[in-house]
Amino acid sequence: MRDAAVIEVENLTKRYGSVTAVDSVSFSVREGEVFGFLGPNGAGKTTTISILSCLVRPTSGTARICGVDVVRNSLAARSKIGVVPQEIALYGTLSARDNLVFWGRMYGLPDRVLMPRVDELLEVVGLTERSGGRVDTFSGGMKRRINIAIGLLHRPTVLFLDEPTVGIDPQTRRSILELVRTLNEEGLTILYTTHYLEGAEFLCDRIGIMDVGRLIAVGTKRELIESIGATDLVRISAKGLTTSLVSEIEELEPVERLTHTDDRVVVNAMSGSNLLPVVVDVLTRGGATVVSADVTEPNLESVFLHMTGKFLEEPEGGTESDAQA
């Protein structure tokens, strides 16, 4: 990884009427880095990536790709980026090869360059055998891989991956993450948005946590965890959870922070494994039935929960109360 900034964003803001989708976001991405945007749906990740892809004009602020302003010189900026949108942006009735050839032509690649590149990418994404098949007959994972291959056709300096693993099974998700890591190891700079922890933790050198349009923290995984104090996460699902039981748990000595829904309690504590049996005992005595319980060491979800008071992969339904101010 080198120090030159490939993406530079300063005070980027996008408003739609009274709604602020992106609110004064600033960050930079270095050459060869995988930078992840982590946040729930509606956090502003896709709007940010859409501005960087020259699809949406910002209300204010600046964004540069390799020093090229995405608003003032969008054609030049677009030639430096590869975009893999969240949707399967392919023509379903065309074959995988024909899709690649069409998009290669859109990037202005002459046939003598394009045709070998198409063969090469089909090989990279493991679809050489199926290259003549109609895309709408492919599985979700195969479509995702072609979707990524299109973003690589013109050998971009930066690849934008917007939720590339949405809606696919864990095994395929893993193979796509490994493909992205290989691309990065070959030198490609990647801006990756996700609301899945697995992808962010597996791929990203640095992570930006976004919520309601704001970039609330940026750093490596270790830096982010350290910034909130290294507490364990105790998660318990229970039937018959009442407000009084939640309050009782909240008052236990080691509890630093508690978040709950109607049937779930998540507690930050220094020694989660010691706390768990105590919490289960409180619940059982109070008439609740414990359905599941686990303790995890601090991770990005803990960070997200600490910083936003929300569950990352369950954006709705959570309420928060802090055990300690």
Add this chain to the structure above:
Amino acid sequence: MRALHIALKDLRIKLADRNTLVLMLLMPVVLTAIMGFAFGSDSGISEVRLAVVGPEKGSLLADGAATLLNRIDIFEAEVATEEEAREAVSSGRLSAAIALPPGILDAVVGGDPVEIRVLKDPASSIKAGIAESMVEQFAGFASAGGILGRGIYETIDGDAPMTDAERLGLAGWMFDWMRDAWSEPPIAIESADQEVRRIDVRSYFAPSLAIFFLLFTMIGSAKSLHEEREAGTLGRLRSAPISDASIVAGKLLGTYLLAVVQLLGLLALAALLFGVSWGSSPTAVVVMALVTAAGAAAIATVIAAATRTGRQTEQVGTIAVLVMSAVGGSMWPVTEKLEPVARFTFNYWAQRGFNQLVLYDAGFEGITQPLLITGLIAAVAFALAVALLARAQTQ
């Protein structure tokens, strides 16, 4: 160049779609065949039986007009009062009645606009519509012939007042002139044998249904703008190093190419399957088809650009196509009452151009007006489509 790739990609996708092909080619052909079977024996219409109603009973004018009409093979005309004519038309014995207004002879001889009422039974609209259309053609020729005839008469006889016999004689001369002016018999009046000439309904419906279904196909094609937006491919196109103008040009060109393929395909199929003759000027037919295709593609793109989703495009487009086709003559011949409104529709002018070629073999000269007006509609719609699309891209 990238616009061309976008256009060819769109064309390829559409032509690979079985539903599109059915709508484009099969439906118009099947419907044309059904119309042929439904509205005439041996898929044609034999002579049109008419009554001529004079300004007063036993008028010399009505007798003369019936005699003149009977000189044309397609018509079998008799003289009747308005009451007799109405009864004969409603009973189906006659296809239509032509009511000559008082002062018509003066108007014809004076070269003034000629207005002839056609009485018809709405239930038998095809033959009556054809009769009406023929009468309209004759009225146009009569006005032109009147000016010419009057000029010749005044050259010979100075300012002397004309007697009724002289005026009728002049009218007869004009009628002969009019018939001669139709140097080739109208294509619609085709000879089944030496004795009977017939109008083939399919010669009327082949172009009208082609235009009708062309518009429908174009709506389906133009809505791909929204489909691409919804699928994310439009966003992907816009994030590639390609200008918005090229994307718009590519989408328009793709729709236009599809229109050309469909229209030329339908004209060829009508000729091959139904023996429809498109006249002796293939160039005129192709130019008329290219301009008509441009108009249909541009109108459909305007509708797509003015709506927000593919579903909206389909709904608004369907209503627009049905209204334009009903008013403009793609479903049935344009009636006298509807004509002032029909003139504002794309279908009317496109259909008129093809009718001139298929019914009268009018060549380039005969399609100048419909060609220019269809082209004008295409140009205005194209400009509007580009403006709307450009606005949508910047939002």
